Amino acid sequence: MTAGTKTLTLLRHAKSGWDDPALRDYDRALNARGKRAAALIGGYLRSGGAVFDHIIASPALRVVETLAQVETGYGRTLAPEWDRRIYLASAVTLLDIVHEFSEDSARVLLVGHNPGLEDLAMLLVPNSDEPARVALEAKYPTATIAELAFEGSWADLAAGGARLVRFVRPRDLDPALGPEED
Template sequence: MKTLTLLRHAKSGWDDPVARDFDRPLNAKGKRAAAMVGRHMRSLGLAFDHAIASPAVRVTETLEQIESGYGRTIAPAWDRRVYLASAATLLDVVHGFPAETQSVLLVGHNPGLEDLVLMLVADGADPLRDAVEDKYPTASIAELQFDAGSWEDIGSATARLTRFIRPRDLDPTLGPDAD
């Protein structure tokens, strides 16, 4: 069995005057949410034998905060293909995971992560899938399990969505901002 955990970067600062989207940092709420998600990951006993991530600043800062709560170093392989990748590109990345790995963390961006979940999990009466389809918020985790012997065997409708954790599920103050 293979387990793929998808983590969307935490909330970034749109008001930060960076020249490139790639360089956009987290805002204070994003830092707080990522640290809380890291603590929750630790409480669940989540462990990964491989990690891969977009090298964008908001992803690297998300992982720093996740690690502070998680209590472990994640040390991902940084892969530029993950930056703003489509679901199809992300699936190509998944197909290239080392054969011996069983549990992988993939850290990136939307809409690619959300679209990947919706591609890999069959449409049906699944409240977790419905929640992902409704919105895959920043700093959220989706855990997918596959009855596959190889990462290359993973394709459309082959996953079970076993967890979908949003920061607001852990702390309501981390939910959407009220306008």
């Protein structure tokens, strides 16, 4: 399966707390709003029939907890591969990881952090005035998914080589989760 349509779904971890100044950034947990938003995104993925051949994620606590909440809304067990390189990775590092994906996987979910995820999406999706691309450029809030599609192999994915199929923020599904500090 070297050619054909591939789908890369990027999920930014949900809103985490800064309550304990003694905690390392890596160990920050989700706050109540983040848990709600992640479960909502999971329900959205389920209702849209999203299926993933492979899930790869940062092992930071807020990502682990995000996926647990997404699982609740999604209604299925997710079995991510934890990859420490994703923690606070740059777009270039994330693209290197994408290039390593098995060609047997056509639909991959990558869960991580900003600014790397946003920068990766902006790198892969050509600039345009399409509403989803404009929203992506404005801000990539917590618990937001960007679904990118492209033709070809993971190893060949390059700048400008994908199209943005959807960009869904928690506030798009529940206005109560709208701007505060995303």
